[in-house]
Amino acid sequence: MNNATNNPSSGAAAVAPPTQPGQPAPYKKVELKSDRPTWCPGCGDFTVLDLYFRLCERRQVTREKITSVSGIGCSSRFPYFVQAHGVHFIHGRAVAFATGLSLSRPDLHVFVFSGDGDAYSIGGNHLEHAARKNIHMTLVVMDNNVYGLTKKQTSPTSPIGFKSKTDPMGAMDTPTNPLKKLISAGATFVARTSHTNPQHVLQMMERAMDHRGFSVIECLSECVEFYPGAFDAANPRKGGQFTLIEEKKKDGTPEDAKRHDPSDEVAAYRLASLPFPGVFGVFYQVNQPAKNDKEKQLIDTARAATSNAPPLAVLQKTFDRMK
Amino acid sequence: MSTTNASSSNEAVAPNAVPIKDAVIRIAGNSQDGIQTVGELLARLSGRTAQEVMSYMTIPATISGGPSIYQVRIGSDHVLSVGDVVDVLVAFYQHSYEGHISALRDGGVLIYDPDQVKPNLEDKRFTYVGVPMTTLTIEAIGGKGRDKGKNMFLLGLIARMFDLNLPKLETMLKDWGAKRDASTMEATMNAFHAGYGFDIGRMGQNFRFIPNEQRSGRPLMVMTGNQAMAYGLIAAGVRFGAAYPITPWSSIMEIMRAELPKYGGIFLQAEDEIAAVCAAIGASYGGRVAVTGTSGPGLALKTEAIGWAVMAEIPLVVIDVQRGGPSTGLPTKMEQSDLNIAVFGGHGDCPRIVVAPRNVEDAFYISIEAVKLARDYSCPVIILSDQAIGFRVEAFEVPDLKALVQEMPIDFTPRGADFKPYEDTPDGIPHHAPPGTPIANNNFPILSGLEHNEAGHPGEDPKFHVVMTAKRRRKLQKLAEKLPTPEVFGPAEGDVLLVSWGSAYGPTREAAEKSIAAGQPMSALCIRYLNPLPSGLGKIFSRFKHILVVENNDSGLYGYGQLAAILRACCCDARIRGINKTDGLSFKVTEILDAVRAQIS
Numbered sequence: 001m002n003n004a005t006n007n008p009s010s011g012a013a014a015v016a017p018p019t020q021p022g023q024p025a026p027y028k029k030v031e032l033k034s035d036r037p038t039w040c041p042g043c044g045d046f047t048v049l050d051l052y053f054r055l056c057e058r059r060q061v062t063r064e065k066i067t068s069v070s071g072i073g074c075s076s077r078f079p080y081f082v083q084a085h086g087v088h089f090i091h092g093r094a095v096a097f098a099t100g101l102s103l104s105r106p107d108l109h110v111f112v113f114s115g116d117g118d119a120y121s122i123g124g125n126h127l128e129h130a131a132r133k134n135i136h137m138t139l140v141v142m143d144n145n146v147y148g149l150t151k152k153q154t155s156p157t158s159p160i161g162f163k164s165k166t167d168p169m170g171a172m173d174t175p176t177n178p179l180k181k182l183i184s185a186g187a188t189f190v191a192r193t194s195h196t197n198p199q200h201v202l203q204m205m206e207r208a209m210d211h212r213g214f215s216v217i218e219c220l221s222e223c224v225e226f227y228p229g230a231f232d233a234a235n236p237r238k239g240g241q242f243t244l245i246e247e248k249k250k251d252g253t254p255e256d257a258k259r260h261d262p263s264d265e266v267a268a269y270r271l272a273s274l275p276f277p278g279v280f281g282v283f284y285q286v287n288q289p290a291k292n293d294k295e296k297q298l299i300d301t302a303r304a305a306t307s308n309a310p311p312l313a314v315l316q317k318t319f320d321r322m323k
Numbered sequence: 324m325s326t327t328n329a330s331s332s333n334e335a336v337a338p339n340a341v342p343i344k345d346a347v348i349r350i351a352g353n354s355q356d357g358i359q360t361v362g363e364l365l366a367r368l369s370g371r372t373a374q375e376v377m378s379y380m381t382i383p384a385t386i387s388g389g390p391s392i393y394q395v396r397i398g399s400d401h402v403l404s405v406g407d408v409v410d411v412l413v414a415f416y417q418h419s420y421e422g423h424i425s426a427l428r429d430g431g432v433l434i435y436d437p438d439q440v441k442p443n444l445e446d447k448r449f450t451y452v453g454v455p456m457t458t459l460t461i462e463a464i465g466g467k468g469r470d471k472g473k474n475m476f477l478l479g480l481i482a483r484m485f486d487l488n489l490p491k492l493e494t495m496l497k498d499w500g501a502k503r504d505a506s507t508m509e510a511t512m513n514a515f516h517a518g519y520g521f522d523i524g525r526m527g528q529n530f531r532f533i534p535n536e537q538r539s540g541r542p543l544m545v546m547t548g549n550q551a552m553a554y555g556l557i558a559a560g561v562r563f564g565a566a567y568p569i570t571p572w573s574s575i576m577e578i579m580r581a582e583l584p585k586y587g588g589i590f591l592q593a594e595d596e597i598a599a600v601c602a603a604i605g606a607s608y609g610g611r612v613a614v615t616g617t618s619g620p621g622l623a624l625k626t627e628a629i630g631w632a633v634m635a636e637i638p639l640v641v642i643d644v645q646r647g648g649p650s651t652g653l654p655t656k657m658e659q660s661d662l663n664i665a666v667f668g669g670h671g672d673c674p675r676i677v678v679a680p681r682n683v684e685d686a687f688y689i690s691i692e693a694v695k696l697a698r699d700y701s702c703p704v705i706i707l708s709d710q711a712i713g714f715r716v717e718a719f720e721v722p723d724l725k726a727l728v729q730e731m732p733i734d735f736t737p738r739g740a741d742f743k744p745y746e747d748t749p750d751g752i753p754h755h756a757p758p759g760t761p762i763a764n765n766n767f768p769i770l771s772g773l774e775h776n777e778a779g780h781p782g783e784d785p786k787f788h789v790v791m792t793a794k795r796r797r798k799l800q801k802l803a804e805k806l807p808t809p810e811v812f813g814p815a816e817g818d819v820l821l822v823s824w825g826s827a828y829g830p831t832r833e834a835a836e837k838s839i840a841a842g843q844p845m846s847a848l849c850i851r852y853l854n855p856l857p858s859g860l861g862k863i864f865s866r867f868k869h870i871l872v873v874e875n876n877d878s879g880l881y882g883y884g885q886l887a888a889i890l891r892a893c894c895c896d897a898r899i900r901g902i903n904k905t906d907g908l909s910f911k912v913t914e915i916l917d918a919v920r921a922q923i924s
Contacts, residue, residue: 031765035780063767064893069605069760080781085758085818086769087603087608088781090631100605103589104563107610108758126601129594149422168530295589302584312728314585315558319721322544323371 013064023109026060029053044195044221045075051202052082052111052140055209061109068111071118071231073140074149075221078113094120095130098101104293105196108117108138109209121175127216128216131187134213136290140205141178141197142221145230151268152226155294164225178218179272183265183284189215190284195222197242200280207282213290234277245271245281262286327915335516340486340531344396348481349426350385351419354391357474358415362393364495365487366476369397370545371495372488377829379405379909381655390418397485397714399535403537403829405715407911411484413477414440414570415456418554424449432528434480435742436473439795452523454480454768463517464510479518486531489679490520514920541720548686548712552642553578555690556614558724560731563613565602567595570654571710572618572644579614588922596624606631607639608770609734610656610757612697613827616642619661620651622705625850626669629703633673633795635770636753637902638744641688645825647907656907657711659825660876665705665855673709674799676700677854679707684719686712689851691727700798701753707853709875711826711909743777744768747790748760751798794922799855803921806852813839813846819919821847821902823873824886827910831873833917845919853886861894869923870899873915878903 024101032053039045056066063084063270070076072091079086089097094112103108119141132136145152146164153166157178161170182190189211191204201219208215220231232238248259260281261267306314329578348365350358362378369376378396396406414435420442427433429448437453442657444451460473475496496515496855500508512703523529546554553575556564562583571806580590593599599615606613617625622643632639634707645661645856647653676696680686686708693704738756745753756768766778773781774788811820811837823831835847848863850856865871872887878901883891887901901917906909 019852034769064759064761072530080771083765084767085756085760086767088769088771088773089604090627090772090839093597093601095626096593097605097608099591099593099598100563100565100602100607101609102605103602104606104611104613105609105758125594126598129598138414159533295584299584299587299589303587307584311557311560311586311730312724315554315728316724318554318582319544319724322550323542323721 027057029057032056033081033085035080037081038077039074040225042224043074045078045146047195047198047201048140048219048221049078049081051198051205054202054219055205059209065107066103066109066111068113069094069101070113071123073115073118075113075115076118083235092118093126094118095123095126095139099135102135102137103295106292112137112139114139114141116141116143116145116155116157120178127182128185131182131214133216133291134188134288136213136292138208139216141216141218143178143218144221144223144226144227146223148223148226151235177272180269182216183268183272185215187284188213188288191216191282192218192280194220194231194234194242194280196231196237203284211285213288218256231277241277243279245279245283247282340529342533343530344400344533345396346411346485346530347394347396347409348411348413349392349394349409349423350413350477351390351392352415354389356415358391358393361474361478362395365395365481366716367545368487368492368495370543371491371697373404373535373543374399374718376545376716376718377402377405380573390422392423395924397532399533401623402480403833404912405909407913408723416440437558438583446465454523459517459521460482460514462829463513472510475511475514476518479515480521480523481520483521483525486529498922507625529700543718544721545716545718546683547714547716548680548683548708549574549644549714551687552690552708553582554799555687556640556694557582557586558728559691559694560611560729561614561694562586562611562731563606564607564615565591565593565599565613566616567593567599567621569618569621571646571713572642575616575642575644596621597628600625600628604628604637604639605638606759611731612694614640614642614674616644616671618644619648622661622664622668629675630669630671630673631772632703633675634772636701636795637755637770638701640693640697640704641705642703643707644713645707653907655710657709657826657909658876658905658907659709659827660885661707662853662876665707666889672796674796675854676702676704676799676802677707678704678852679825680712680824681849681851683712683715683717687722700802701755707825709826733757735760737763740764745775745777745791746780747777747794750801751794752801803855803858804854805858808857808863809848809850811846811848811863817844817846818867819845819869819871819923820864821845821871821873821915822850822869822890823847824850824853827873827875830910830912830915837912838916850886856893860890861896864894864896864899868898870896871902871919871922872899873902873910875905875910876903877905
């Protein structure tokens with residue numbers, strides 16, 4: 001499928017329209033640039049950073065409406081390179097941090113930038129629960145199949161046989177399959193892309209941003225220093241295959257029957273089971289209420305029951321019962 | 324039970340009632356007997372009739388069933404501890420009698436069920452009152468439900484015995500029964516009235532509490548420490564919390580989960596302790612101080628994230644309702660052994676604020692104060708409560724909510740051209756710019772766990788680390804200067820000064836009062852701010868010969884408990900010693916007095 005770019009920006013309450021009275025003039029992505037990235041030349045993360053700038057420019061998300069949150073790792077240096085509010089949190093817990101931020105600040109769109117170690121290893125538990133709770137945020141995992149910041153140790157996505165400093169004889173453990181993990185955990189938007197196809201990365205980012213709930217993009221991002229060539233098989237310029245998922249158009253044509261229905265969990269799981277390089281695009285997407293919205297409903301009901309009384313009156317009433 | 328000769332207006336009702344100022348009642352049975360309900364209703368009634376009250380209960384370690392007690396101390400004067408000895412013991416079973424008769428004071432009253440208990444009547448120290456509670460309850464209810472309802476029979480019995488306010492008690496029972504079906508309620512009232520009608524005065528003695536003339540007139544309210552803390556946070560404007568269930572913290576999160584939506588807030592049950600603290604930090608970063616809470620094992624898990632909040636200078640409130648440790652320890656027993664992890668826990672030089680409430684009332688006020696401190700100093704604040712404060716019921720004057728309740732609007736004040744998130748100011752206190760804040764110089768803050776410069780940019784230049792480490796320390800030194808010096812109860816100088824923190828306050832203060840009353844002057848002081856410590860302590864200590872720190876933790880490798888060791892380190896005073904114990908129970912007044920005698924002789 002190649003038609004993913006044209007989704008209207010529905011549901012993204014956090015995204016301000018380009019110009020409103022009193023709002024600053026439209027800005028260019030160059031204004032979002034901050035510290036010079038400290039990544040190695042050729043690192044795949046540069047692509048993701050540049051596309052994030054393009055996304056913000058295209059959507060004219062004001063810098064007061066986004067927050068970039070990260071954990072620890074090469075990819076997690078991300079927020080320093082973005083001229084907007086950001087947080088460089090502790091290892092593996094960026095999603096947990098973003099959960100609190102997203103629930104308490106409905107006016108923001110929270111982006112989390114993470115890596116395979118941060119998201120799938122030390123932070124694996126948080127990923128699973130943010131997924132099942134459907135916390136509204138966008139998580140971009142820059143997966144390089146290796147620990148880069150600590151200089152070449154085995155990561156949860158390193159393939160069997162990969163020789164690292166912690167597995168000099170070759171990795172022996174079955175790598176995690178993040179897509180299957182996310183689908184089974186109940187994530188409501190799961191996509192896969194690669195830094196070698198910037199246009200596709202941007203498409204996925206836009207669709208993720210428009211998704212209400214927990215959206216995850218697994219983005220292959222090559223580590224040129226410690227695992228060069230890891231993703232050549234998915235890169236047409238290196239003789240590989242970048243196969244796109246063709247999504248159902250629901251046009252009733254016979255060829256449509258063969259296309260992928262992203263709301264079909266079993267089909268998504270089957271696609272996620274394909275051997276590397278597999279396929280790219282949206283594996284799974286369903287509309288389910290985000291926890292943010294369910295909590296809001298709870299609040300609205302509870303506030304209505306108090307006839308929208310101010311805090312003092314509500315607490316006074318509770319205390320009167322305890323006298 | 325202290326008796327006096329003062330008279331009371333309702334003498335006609337119980338002409339032979341002995342006027343008393345204080346009574347300790349212990350009900351011993353099994354956990355399914357509903358004795359907790361009786362205890363709580365008694366405690367609540369006492370508060371409503373302007374008596375002070377403190378309760379104590381044991382929960383069996385088993386999931387359901389097992390021996391259990393509820394002890395309630397009711398007093399016309401202030402009640403500082405739950406009472407060393409029991410005036411009235413109610414024993415439902417032989418094991419209740421055998422397990423608790425040693426707590427009954429000489430001259431005390433044993434109320435027992437003769438169908439279940441065979442007391443040693445030869446022991447002439449006690450008054451024995453056999454009341455066939457099981458049989459009479461079944462008769463009163465009409466033979467329907469086994470012995471269910473005997474707790475209500477007992478409540479009636481006690482109400483008559485202590486001449487409690489019957490109309491108020493009946494109202495409370497009706498409130499209590501509002502959620503129950505009509506037949507249960509009818510049985511409850513029948514059992515209660517049967518108990519009330521059973522005039523114990525024929526066999527034992529009736530009593531009447533002397534009204535306290537000195538009361539301010541403000542009505543009292545009754546709640547547990549955990550309730551007080553939850554409502555304190557709500558009053559302070561906290562609208563987001565995240566936690567993971569753990570005894571004895573859980574009831575705070577249960578209350579907040581139910582209450583916060585009424586105020587527009589959210590309480591998140593997180594997947595683990597770490598996620599809970601991280602989500603709370605995320606919400607705090609959003610601009611309103613958020614809370615997480617736990618008990619010891621959870622605090623251990625949260626320390627790394629708390630370190631981030633110290634480094635990034637983000638406000639946060641962390642509650643630790645302490646229990647016995649280390650590891651799973653004693654989940655249902657009190658201890659004060661988390662002071663070290665609260666003050667020092669985590670890696671690196673990591674200054675944070677630590678405070679401890681001294682009773683249930685203080686649990687309410689200290690929560691409000693903790694939120695303010697977190698905000699004013701952009702720093703995590705750990706509140707060290709404990710199982711004893713958390714679970715017991717106390718009466719205290721209704722707080723002036725109008726003066727206390729606050730909202731916490733997010734401060735989106737635009738930051739000017741000279742904005743630096745971590746400016747090295749003389750007081751070292753930063754002012755967090757939450758996401759959404761317009762930043763005029765486009766130098767948006769990236770909050771970081773890496774050491775950073777004033778602009779918040781990371782760097783390994785050691786000079787940043789020197790400046791920023793000093794800055795984070797300095798702001799707490801500024802706070803220490805502003806903290807009030809603790810008041811000394813009793814003589815300002817003398818032989819013995821008892822120092823306490825947290826729930827050791829009550830029995831410590833009562834020990835000093837008793838000693839003074841016995842003609843042996845003794846002073847007491849309670850420290851609420853544990854890190855940083857208030858200034859002026861050394862000066863106070865210098866006026867006493869012996870400084871004894873009373874705390875429920877081990878005397879340690881070198882002979883001092885956790886606070887004692889900190890005080891010795893910061894006051895360089897070798898006269899500071901400890902009175903410690905680790906049996907999972909609050910100090911008894913006599914234990915403290917005995918230990919003082921042993922230490923100073």
